[in-house]
Amino acid sequence: MSAIQIVEAGLQAFNERDVERFAELTTEDFVWLPALPGAVEGGSYRGRSGINRYFAESQSTWELLTLTGDELRELNGSVLMLGRALGRGLGSGVEVQTPLAFIAEFRGERMAKVSTYLNHADALKAVGLDS
Numbered sequence: 001m002s003a004i005q006i007v008e009a010g011l012q013a014f015n016e017r018d019v020e021r022f023a024e025l026t027t028e029d030f031v032w033l034p035a036l037p038g039a040v041e042g043g044s045y046r047g048r049s050g051i052n053r054y055f056a057e058s059q060s061t062w063e064l065l066t067l068t069g070d071e072l073r074e075l076n077g078s079v080l081m082l083g084r085a086l087g088r089g090l091g092s093g094v095e096v097q098t099p100l101a102f103i104a105e106f107r108g109e110r111m112a113k114v115s116t117y118l119n120h121a122d123a124l125k126a127v128g129l130d131s
Helices: 005-015 017-025 047-061 121-127
Strands: 025-031 063-073 078-089 095-107 110-117
Touching: 005 017, 005 078, 005 095, 005 110, 017 025, 017 047, 025 047, 025 121, 047 063, 078 121, 095 121, 110 121
Parallel strands: 025 110
Antiparallel strands: 063 078, 078 095, 095 110
């Protein structure tokens, strides 16, 4: 599988809330740096226990949370995803739609780190691109 195919599989697993399948795409020391406020309590999530905790916290906050990758670019051992997040708050029913981007860094054929941004420009800057 190419790095882009792995990211696409990760997006699908995330959207289906399939923790097992998502974890299979990551390294044992995987680091997740989320950006969605209110989705999680903040900070980073590390390893399998971090993945489990992120999914649990996300499910306790969001009735629905899906990520759409509108553009995927492979860049020197990483993949830049430019897209959006669509969500509905659990309890409040508030609908949220926001730009979302992330950089997935790879080690071999697995994601080792995902850094998430609420602004496409910030993600582009982080990988050394203007737009």
